[in-house]
Amino acid sequence: MTLFPEMVEQTLNTSILARAKNNGLIDFEAVNIRDYTTDKHKKVDDYPYGGGAGMVMQAQPIYDCYIHIVEEIGYRPRTVYLTPWGHPFKQQMAKDLSKEENIIFLCGHYEGVDERVLEEIVTDYVTIGDYVLTGGELPAMVMIDAISRMVPGVLTNCESKNTESFEDNLLEHPQYSRPAEWMGKKVPDILLSGDHKKVDEWHYEKSVERTKKFRPELLK
């Protein structure tokens, strides 16, 4: 649910997500909140009670838009509101949400959304990080991307999901490709040895090293 459906549709209908959609593995639809306002000037926001800067998105268009979607799918799905004051989005949440049949993302703009409609429809308040963006569209697309790639079949190489960052709270190990020497820098000998056990141990060691350096808080 957004005031900028073109922005969302354009980005999501690209690359891996577009392929997954064409293969019938996932689907997404940007629903324009403005289409549901009962205001004759198509207004969707108003001044905040109590004063203050900016505008607040009103409850009515958002609620009617939500109800329209709920009637279409037949039940009230998990409904995510993107906001800097939400729970931090993590890989585990992406995994959990990938099991849902339907998810609604409510993208706010301006200074916020009338609290009463949030109370009525939102099941999950989520932030993608400690910084403030101009709207919820980019965070929603970040979540949709991360969730979609956890849906079976979306990634062609199943391997890549098990060795990547955040599995077991570790960051991904360094990767190398041909040539074996570039600008005087050699690929570590172990990776050329063909000894899979040694290679696995090396990958693990490097993952721990990288995690210690960049994200020590992940290593409890």
Ligand code: ADE
């Ligand atoms: N809306 C604005 N900033 C945001 C953030 N960091 N995460 C989620 N939604 C937002």
